[in-house]
Amino acid sequence: MMMGITVPHLHLLLNHIPTVGGAAALLLLLVAFARKSNDLKRIALEATYIVALFTFPSYLSGVGAQQTLLKMPEISQAFVDAHWNAALFTFVLMQLAGSLAWLALWKYRRSSQWPTTTITVVVVLSVLAFAASARTAALGGDIRHPEILAQVAAPGDAAAPADAAAPAGEAAPPVVAGSLTGRGLGRSVMDRNWVWPASEALHFIGLWMILGIILIVNLRLLGFMRAVPYSALHRLLPWAALGLLINVVTGMTFVTATPDQYGENISFLWKIIFLMIAGVDLLYITVFEGPWHVESGQNPPLRVKIAGATAIIGWVGVMYFGRMLPFLGNAF
């Protein structure tokens, strides 16, 4: 708990980002196509990226809220699991849409031409992600709605605690434990002794891909290596993005396998806060005019230097609080 805000509070606040934000970004994308506006396309793709980025705290606060809710006897695990499975599916779709939106923006920054196929795939993924997030929201609402239950349950009705969690007119969904569910994936990670060490090794390789590129690119933005124009270093950014992709997949493997180690871990909370800062900064140094116009021999303006410093601090923060998970937090 931080300043009176619990993790379930945070989740109820942040879960609007993928649902409402995703719908807004999709609408912008469709309007951009209808109006054939390059500026609108850019804004819509930026919005898609930002929504995907902030889907992280939305999803992960759900992992934390789950830890709290499952301690309550009146909460049905079946409803929590159904919501979790839908959320995981939505999260994957959102991240794919966000990654490709970033790639389209990076390419457009370099060539001023839109990669048509990439953007079409972003639109398709955004439509699917919107549908998936609407379903996730509906299933989340099913977990606990005392105001609905109060209207349905007759006074003196002796319902079993598990049944009490069921919303009006609905039976509790069966506990799904297939391999493509949150709990099923988690179990298959823990059942195979090679998955965790392989993911751990890849997580570190992803880390040096991100930090290596981010350090070179942002040292230039801080005013080092002035002979090199920023546009030359900008070309390296997809390698950092690929490193980030490795780390999202492997990191989510850890969280899915052992949600109890991350859900209420203060170090993990800070890691995600720094990830959001670094993620927003990545968008700035990818598409905005300031960094792009840092030419050979030029000392970057102050706002660009601030962005460069923010990126380095942000990624070091992500790394530091990741390493501190067992020491400041309660992991392992």
Add this chain to the structure above:
Amino acid sequence: MQLAIVVSTTVAVTIAIVFVIGYLIDKNTEA
């Protein structure tokens, strides 16, 4: 021993896939 082989193979294959993707992105970008 078996664990080391499976882990190393998984890591090597993943890195190979990532570098092929990186190469393809780079190749499709102007010089």
